[in-house]
Amino acid sequence: MAILEFRGETITDPSSIQTVLASHSIPYECWGVRSMTNDSVEGVLATYADDIARLKSLHSYVTEDVIALDPATPNLDGLLAKFSPEHHHTDDEVRFTVAGEGVFEINVTENERVKFTAQPGDLIVVPAWRRHLFYLTGQKTIRCIRLFKDKTGWEAHYPYSQAGTIERSLHYSV
Numbered sequence: 001m002a003i004l005e006f007r008g009e010t011i012t013d014p015s016s017i018q019t020v021l022a023s024h025s026i027p028y029e030c031w032g033v034r035s036m037t038n039d040s041v042e043g044v045l046a047t048y049a050d051d052i053a054r055l056k057s058l059h060s061y062v063t064e065d066v067i068a069l070d071p072a073t074p075n076l077d078g079l080l081a082k083f084s085p086e087h088h089h090t091d092d093e094v095r096f097t098v099a100g101e102g103v104f105e106i107n108v109t110e111n112e113r114v115k116f117t118a119q120p121g122d123l124i125v126v127p128a129w130r131r132h133l134f135y136l137t138g139q140k141t142i143r144c145i146r147l148f149k150d151k152t153g154w155e156a157h158y159p160y161s162q163a164g165t166i167e168r169s170l171h172y173s174v
């Protein structure tokens with residue numbers, strides 16, 4: 001279950017996390033951990049098919065996949081180095097954590113971030129244009145379902161000239 005650190009507080013209650021994040025236009029849902037008949041990509045997607053379909057319908061996501069990172073992943077540090085500096089995307093970053101854990105630090109103003117640790121059963125959406133950074137914990141392991149509106153939008157953008165990126169991300173309905 002997720003951990004939210006914000007303004008000196010550590011919050012672990014899912015509904016409280018949802019309330020705090022929603023006040024900053026960051027969707028969070030606790031889908032919980034479900035037993036899987038097999039843990040193949042198809043098995044993972046089938047296990048959470050109902051919630052995937054609901055989100056796709058609600059927010060116009062068109063495709064999904066499953067990504068896995070662990071210490072055996074080739075060039076793991078190189079991959080992570082793309083996302084540990086502050087960046088944003090022009091598509092939502094939608095992540096449902098199936099296994100492992102990862103940390104999102106997400107800007108809520110130009111100078112303040114929430115720290116969200118995603119654990120199995122957690123769905124988080126970093127809205128398009130919202131600056132954030134992502135890194136793994138000491139486990140160096142995560143497996144996630146990702147949803148996309150447009151795969152071509154999945155690039156990290158680093159320049160800091162994007163005044164108004166927070167405002168551009170606030171249209172997201174939670």
Ligand SMILES: [Fe+2]
Pocket residue numbers: 083087088089093132134156
């Ligand atoms: Fe990102």
